[in-house]
Amino acid sequence: MRRKSFRTIPVEANPMNSDCQWRHPAISRRTAIQAGAIGILGLGANHLSGLRQANAFSPLGNQAHNQGFGKAKSCIFIFLSGGLAQHESFDMKPNAPENVRGEFRPISTRTPGVQICEHLPLLSERSDRWALCRSLTHSSNDHSAAHHIMLTGQSQLPTGFNPNGSNRTDRPSIASVAGYATRARNNLPTAVALPERLVHSTGRMIPGQHAGEMGAQHDPWMIEASPFHNSSYGAFPEYGFDHQDRGNVDNRLFQAPQITLPEGLGLKEISGRLQLLATLKKQQSTLAHYAETQSFDRFRQSAVSLLTENSIQRALDVTRAEDATLDRYGRNSFGWSLLMARRLVTAGVNLVQVNLGNDETWDTHGNAFPHLKNSLLPPTDKALSALLDDLHSTGELDETLIVMAGEFGRTPQITLLPGHYKLPGRDHWGAVQSVFFAGGGVRGGNVIGKSDAQGAYPAEQPVKPENFAATLYHSLGIPQTAVWHDATNRPHQIYHGEPIAGVF
Numbered sequence: 001m002r003r004k005s006f007r008t009i010p011v012e013a014n015p016m017n018s019d020c021q022w023r024h025p026a027i028s029r030r031t032a033i034q035a036g037a038i039g040i041l042g043l044g045a046n047h048l049s050g051l052r053q054a055n056a057f058s059p060l061g062n063q064a065h066n067q068g069f070g071k072a073k074s075c076i077f078i079f080l081s082g083g084l085a086q087h088e089s090f091d092m093k094p095n096a097p098e099n100v101r102g103e104f105r106p107i108s109t110r111t112p113g114v115q116i117c118e119h120l121p122l123l124s125e126r127s128d129r130w131a132l133c134r135s136l137t138h139s140s141n142d143h144s145a146a147h148h149i150m151l152t153g154q155s156q157l158p159t160g161f162n163p164n165g166s167n168r169t170d171r172p173s174i175a176s177v178a179g180y181a182t183r184a185r186n187n188l189p190t191a192v193a194l195p196e197r198l199v200h201s202t203g204r205m206i207p208g209q210h211a212g213e214m215g216a217q218h219d220p221w222m223i224e225a226s227p228f229h230n231s232s233y234g235a236f237p238e239y240g241f242d243h244q245d246r247g248n249v250d251n252r253l254f255q256a257p258q259i260t261l262p263e264g265l266g267l268k269e270i271s272g273r274l275q276l277l278a279t280l281k282k283q284q285s286t287l288a289h290y291a292e293t294q295s296f297d298r299f300r301q302s303a304v305s306l307l308t309e310n311s312i313q314r315a316l317d318v319t320r321a322e323d324a325t326l327d328r329y330g331r332n333s334f335g336w337s338l339l340m341a342r343r344l345v346t347a348g349v350n351l352v353q354v355n356l357g358n359d360e361t362w363d364t365h366g367n368a369f370p371h372l373k374n375s376l377l378p379p380t381d382k383a384l385s386a387l388l389d390d391l392h393s394t395g396e397l398d399e400t401l402i403v404m405a406g407e408f409g410r411t412p413q414i415t416l417l418p419g420h421y422k423l424p425g426r427d428h429w430g431a432v433q434s435v436f437f438a439g440g441g442v443r444g445g446n447v448i449g450k451s452d453a454q455g456a457y458p459a460e461q462p463v464k465p466e467n468f469a470a471t472l473y474h475s476l477g478i479p480q481t482a483v484w485h486d487a488t489n490r491p492h493q494i495y496h497g498e499p500i501a502g503v504f
Helices: 030-040 063-066 143-152 174-181 273-293 298-308 310-316 321-329 333-347 368-394 465-475
Strands: 075-079 106-108 115-117 130-136 191-194 221-224 258-260 351-355 400-406 431-438 446-448 457-461 482-483 491-493
Touching: 063 457, 075 333, 075 465, 115 143, 130 321, 130 457, 143 174, 174 191, 174 351, 174 465, 221 351, 310 333, 310 368, 321 333, 321 368, 333 351, 333 368, 368 400, 465 491
Parallel strands: 075 351, 075 400, 130 446, 191 221, 191 351
Antiparallel strands: 106 115, 130 431, 221 258, 400 431, 482 491
């Protein structure tokens, strides 16, 4: 894709930067890229004026919040790769036949008439803070296509869609669009993803995770805190498991994050904090010279200063949090990931996508009930409840939207795949899934939509992925008339549906 050349933008044309003069010193493009990279690698300033193309700047900013479009400053998008079983979580069918209702039993929540799975007791006690949509539906039962559909919020696959890889012809991810269309705060990236990319055990990148046709410069920043291994799943190390019980669960690590820059900015892979700091120190003297002798704008000045920002270092260093905090979140990848997300939105990141589970962890074709009971639902229940408590205690829940979804739900009938699993489970099912919402103006104790008696299809208020994405955009204050521009300056609509009625 051809990239647009940099151009000078008058102050009045860009609502983000009313106090910034767009006249930059004559420094090399390489040095300019390093200036951007130094801020980004310290989790700062991916919106640096000299590095972002003209159409990369938010045409919307936070002015939308003043016009009543949405209440949230930030969003935590929890993605359950593999597909959460609605029958074993938020839409139980205790009166259905045994081969539909499954082994788990419902428990009452704090909200009269609302029941969820017995293995989510902490969330049941906090139902006044969250809402459910039990009727999200799309047409795909394929992992790759459904990932693309739910991560981009668009049901129609692009021409030439490749299920075996991630391509620049893909639709832009929700994270990329939200990052494009919101104002950067505190010199931080507008959108990040953690703790790892979604990579299949075959090595293929699961589609829908990056900016696709928007261009690599709009990819979310990837915080790699758990390098990919293909033989263990779930919330390692406490709750790691092997899907097929072959006994080859490995000892995965959750470590000092590795931050991967979007394509084209150089320094693409920085492995570990020591190498990161060494790389930055080599550049710092050159950048400091320019900062002192040239007329850098305030964003580049901030990028250099953020190298020593304690709050950013603390946000990433979650494994050494206080014991009381780790006890509440859990000393595992789910707990650490949600704690990191909580700290990043507090620091000023607008959208954090948290992949709770690598390589289709929630794909419970078989051994479903022991894996959900022992390895998946407990750490999710604990970490998500701690996140709600933390944000509620500081008043930040009102301005932080939390959403949780997978690529699809699971079949109403319980089945066993011969030769693969010892015990039964459920297969892929795009026709209906349950989606979790909290904070950011969400009306707690609320249930939107309804599935039929077997949890197979929407019975009331069917909701599409387009409505799901629109709900996130609306909450973040993005107007429904908003567009993004491609490399030829053609506008593309951000909204492809209405926000889900009844959520807020």
